[in-house]
Amino acid sequence: MTASTAISPARSPSRPPTTATRPGFRPAFPWLALPATVWVLATFAIPTAILLASSVLTYDGATLTGPLTAANYAELFGNGYFRSVLWETVWMSGTVGCVCMTAGLSVAHFLVRSASRLRTLVLLIVISPLVSSVVVRTYGWLVLLQDDGLVNKALLAAGLIDSPVPLIGSRFAVILGLAHVLLPFAVFTAMSSLQSVDPRLELASRDLGAGPVTTFHRITLPLIRPGLIAGFTLTFAISLGAYASAAVLGGGRVQTLATLVRDRMVVSLEWGQAAAISVVILAVGAVTVSALLVIGRRSRGRRG
Amino acid sequence: ACTSTSVDDGEGDVLLVEGYGAEYQQLFEETIAKPFTEKTGIRIQYTAGGSASEQYAAIRASKGNPGFDVAVMTSMELYQGGIDKLLAEVTPEQVPNLANLPPKLREHTYRAGAIQEVQQVVLMYDRKAFAQPPTSWNVMWEPRYRSGTLVFNPANVLGVYAMLNAAELDGGGIDDTAPGFSRIAELAKHALATPQASAEAVPFMQKGTATAFPYFDGRAAIYARTTNYDYTVPREGTYALLGALGIPVGAAHKEAAYSFVDYWLSADVQRRWALAYNVGPAITGLDFPAEFAAKHITTPEQLERTRIADAAKVMRNRTAWGQQWAEAVR
Amino acid sequence: MNTRVLRAALRHRGTWIILRGVLLVLILAFIAVPMLMVVWTSIQPDTYPAFPPSGLSLRWWSAALTREWLLPMALSAQVALGSAVCALVLGSAAAYTLARGAGRGRRFLEGFLAAPLLLPEIVISLAVVQLVSVLDARRLIGPVLLVATHALIGIPFVLRTVGVSLLGVNPVWERAARDLGASAWRAFYTVTLPLMRSGMFAGALFAFIVSFNNVELSLFLTSRDANTLPIRLLQYMEYQYSPTLACVAVTSVVGICAIAGAASRFVRLTDFIHGEST
């Protein structure tokens, strides 16, 4: 299980800083963040930095040796198969991000804006996947999507197909599984950014003659754009490196960067390559995230 | 030894063995572990790890000190371990019974372990679909059967051997795999599934949807008893997978490990294990029921006929084959 | 249908509401059905669950409730507990500084502490394995590193939940306490801490769940002594396809739900969604 909603959602732009967050009042215990910082450095920042470095060194068996070389990258990018997996992973992650963002927004909109009594139930359903591991949920998909699973049975019964469609091992299954795993986080991100939009703005828009669709399109959407971007970024970045869904639902036929890392690590024992692929995942994630953040900030900046 | 502190406290010696799970583990406990402990007093702790390559990855990642003493792997990993110098040398000095191994098998130990079983790739087929047992790998490509075949992923060695077998059909081989992949590409258009693990084939047998597909004889025998499937070795011959035992260089209980390997290679254990797991023994010339002998590699002649892939080539090409396979089935 | 007509239809309140309702139901089904599938698989008799179901049976449960599964489950619980405690302590402390701090340093620190979420966990796992190999510290693989890395991704959850509850702690309260004679520490202990308790609770619970269910981070960090439940399940799926898996899954889900249910008597678990992020 991965992910969270930690990317800051849209801060409502008009809100002035509270006295507490203004400079001048020093926090009582400024060093309290130190232990966590050290922890993150030790278990994350330093190992990752070394991994980055090792991708430009050479492995001799299990031992790292010099000299600096771009061989791992040359080999990767010289390989058409790798490029196609790279492209496919990015493409699938993008799709997952879009699906999560859209579906998450619909659910969040209901949860935040509706007064329905069903809200609690919906919220419970949204939260429910969090309590089970990705393996469990993937297993559920496996049962659903297999050749004589519910989906195929339903399609057959409906006469839409006349022999079972192999769904397991398709990109479709992987995207479905990933979207399922990540949807709750997209919902939460969208919720918190929707909550920062004053409902009176929507009322004002309706009052000025805009219908619900126009209001959503012209008022709500622009205001929550940074939050949506954050939701997309989060789900996209996690999809890039998600292993379990791709491995199980991909049925070995759908390769992603993550399954490739594991293969290189475990099956073919090419650790240098594994490190280099990790760097590629990192780079794709970092580039996308920062590009989107810039776009998000710009759309916020325009508001002054 | 630091990794094993939790298990070898007191009560005599302990040996940490890591191998496959499921029925392999069950059989191992009954057929090997229990009698071994009775005989030597050494307790065996068996853990189901991942596949053979995962076992070796653990050895390599730990620079030969993965926290277990013996790994159940294949000859491929022995080869790699020999090169990496991460597996302890295993010679008849430490393991006298090694001397009984036929030369053809000895050479595939790379002095880095022992072969304890010979699995062969067989053709598993649906008794209902075939009046007579099929005699050629070619049946999988026949329009009647191709929609019930399985195309194994070469991430699993079974997939590698299946590909090699396919290549041989069109005059290719380990040095010319192109025909194999073009056959896979053709088959993938119709095949029932592209499993990664042999376990994934089970449902197709239980539901009777599979027609014919390659399988290892160990598991094949189990399902030949419990389902309506049977297995055979086609006339083109086949490849064998050499089950192997390796001892990481950093193993804490090396002495016990050697005696364990020696024990497994002893004649009656070999016979017992072969019968239990339905594989060929590593020692030829043992006495087997005729029915059993017909289906598994028990004689020097059978061994001679069976192809054994060159581990060096397999290891070298594993990644490339994986990619070619993925492109073929895409 | 041209867009004009479509737009006119959408402007009609009823159509709009029905459309949204249908979409919502589909999404919720998408979330819920796979989960229900698992539950159902565990209580039906067939190895390969068939449609329509052939009956009800508890036969798979006898295999699920054995040492083989209960041990990894227990280990997962221990690791999850350990990492939740670490994440709670580290995360709450940092959240306090973040909530009371300001400026660029704060933004940077916030980003730094949340960064592990944006990196594929499989990469982190690999990086950690590599580092301990380089340092010859492989013996740390197993519970120690599982706890350490799981805490790493628990921290952002705690940061958020505690941060949200700290948003509700007016700094003026702390000032009032100081003003009434409490030292900085006593003000924190008597005023701030009790008020951030619910956020800490929720954060710890999330950290626990995230660790308990973790796959990617654990992938290279489990050892023979320490195999967590999700990894065990994953490995098992490579060997066998059996509804026993579903039983194990249901057991662990029920366990977590029980914990969450008990916890929700003290905190509102949805709190962390509300308000701005930390």
Place this chain on the structure above:
Amino acid sequence: MIAPTRTSAEPSARASEAGTSGGFGVVLRGIRKQFRAAVAVDDLDLDVRPGEFLTLLGPSGCGKTTTLNMIAGFLTPDRGRILLDGQDVSRQPPDRRDTAMVFQQYALFPHLTVGQNVGYGLRMRRRRPEEIRTLVADALQRVGLAGREGDAPGQLSGGQQQRVALARAIVVRPKVLLFDEPLSNLDLKLREQLRLEIKHLQRELGITSVFVTHDQTEALVMSDRIAVMRAGRIEQLGAPEQIYHDPVNSFVAGFVGQSNLVTGTCTGAGPEPTECTVRLPGAAHPVRARVVGAGPPEPGASVQLLLRPEALRLVGPTDPPAPAGVTLDGRVTEVVNEGSVATVVVRVAESLRLRVAVPDPASRGIPAPGGEASVVIPSGIARALPS
């Protein structure tokens, strides 16, 4: 006796003066709205006359906002009908009603410029861009923000933001302007200034307006008529003078303006049919009081009198003669001097303390606490309220 103190002509007259057709108006009939447990608005009838500036005044939670939201269409009444300009709009969504609301927190779209905010309603009405430009410029001009089209709302001060919100509402020339406490967020000085600006603009455009506030001064100063609400009902509806001087009950009297509400005993009917005489504790003569609401009380019954502090006169030993009326002698217990006016509390009897407002205390002088003082109740100022 109500002096012609209003600057306003009759509202309907004004509306037609301003060139609008004069046919607009809001009619609420039997409106009821319930939230879970609470009945927010209860069987409310209200006629807002075309062109009129009507204020809903009342304490927090009395249902003002709920009423306004039902007129705007944000809420649907559980019962009853709402007519805008004669048409039943009870079930229409807000975008189909020709109303425009000015919100307390401005509710400006933060991602749009001032110009885009003001032009929003016109764009929704599919006006041509050039036309929008002209109308927006005109509206901004009217609220004193000419040329600020390009600014972001966040750059403006609170008062300016509320002016933009006002421009955004008037630019679509709605049939009804709705205001929900638009000035509560502003400083006193700014509030006083904007009160007048809004009032002038409304009068100029002649748009029927419903204004919600809980600030009685605001209501008194701005409105053509005031509806005083309590617990979802209208207690009194009338011109500001009427509300102030002739409140129908003690709730209205207490809510609007400072007041002495004192209890006395009815001694008989007054000389006029709508009057009665009331004896107050410590008073030598009974006080003549106009009876508001119900008929005159029975002699001997206890009666509540409303005496506005500013209408009472203080007579010190040295003061000039006071106007004719009833004089009560007492002792000063407290003096609160606000500079422009001081409130002197005089204890006449144990059960009778009177607050007397003394304007310009600096030049008129006020007694010290503890000293003796006489309070004159000038004739004609007392009102007897139903208790």
Place this chain on the structure above:
Amino acid sequence: MIAPTRTSAEPSARASEAGTSGGFGVVLRGIRKQFRAAVAVDDLDLDVRPGEFLTLLGPSGCGKTTTLNMIAGFLTPDRGRILLDGQDVSRQPPDRRDTAMVFQQYALFPHLTVGQNVGYGLRMRRRRPEEIRTLVADALQRVGLAGREGDAPGQLSGGQQQRVALARAIVVRPKVLLFDEPLSNLDLKLREQLRLEIKHLQRELGITSVFVTHDQTEALVMSDRIAVMRAGRIEQLGAPEQIYHDPVNSFVAGFVGQSNLVTGTCTGAGPEPTECTVRLPGAAHPVRARVVGAGPPEPGASVQLLLRPEALRLVGPTDPPAPAGVTLDGRVTEVVNEGSVATVVVRVAESLRLRVAVPDPASRGIPAPGGEASVVIPSGIARALPS
């Protein structure tokens, strides 16, 4: 000329009356505090006398809260010294200073009961539980909340919560009570009531108090002395009457109370040394004005006159004779009637509009807009301010 309108005796005298030692007081010397760009408090000197109720009054952002926070110890001054009761506490943390603050948003601990809130300071001082119980009960009794120990703060109304906050502050008997706009969150009526309660309590206990507000009425009504601040500095420090009637400049005049600030020309020194005569546009005679602050202006110089609206008198054709003074004739341009008082704007000349407050307009009557009216500036009320 300032009438003896205060109820208060001299503050220091009161303090000793109340039994406290009388030695307490706050002294600020050369205090300066800067935040990034902004200088919040600039070279401030202030002596708060023992037992005195001193108010810091000023517009938003003038540095009131910053000053208070430095006295409490929440902020450390960049420069200067703070003495509490003669001791330099400039570098002491808040818990080492014997101050107690009442905050605008009450700042009650939401997880503690009313009793625990009030007892908090005593607990920090490690008093015995029984003693705490007694003292808490006494403090709650004083603020009219006897027996409410067990309630949660959230169950109380805003006014009650602020009373609890007050009890929490006084129960520790601090040397200085600090108030940061404690009433701003309350409704007008409640605010007026609590003003008096706080004032009475402070007087009873004799605790030196510093009170921050931007509400001039509050300051005028409650304070012994007022310090009017602007941009981090004190503009004027004095008794409320002094601030109101003799503001040292137009800022203070404009900030405190309603005012007409009109420009005239000095025609010469007045009969008294501190007076001058000023000619206003449209006036037949010059106005005699007391000069505040600097010396009398040169003849011919332009002078700003402060004329309080309530001190001006309106003379209609039918009105009784006005007091002696200068009469200006003009035309009524606007009338704003608040009920108890109406403001009439009279345009005397293009550059001279005067706001005149007419108390009790109902009985006195007010002119209609557009009508003619004369404004009398009674002698003695004008002040000439340095411009």
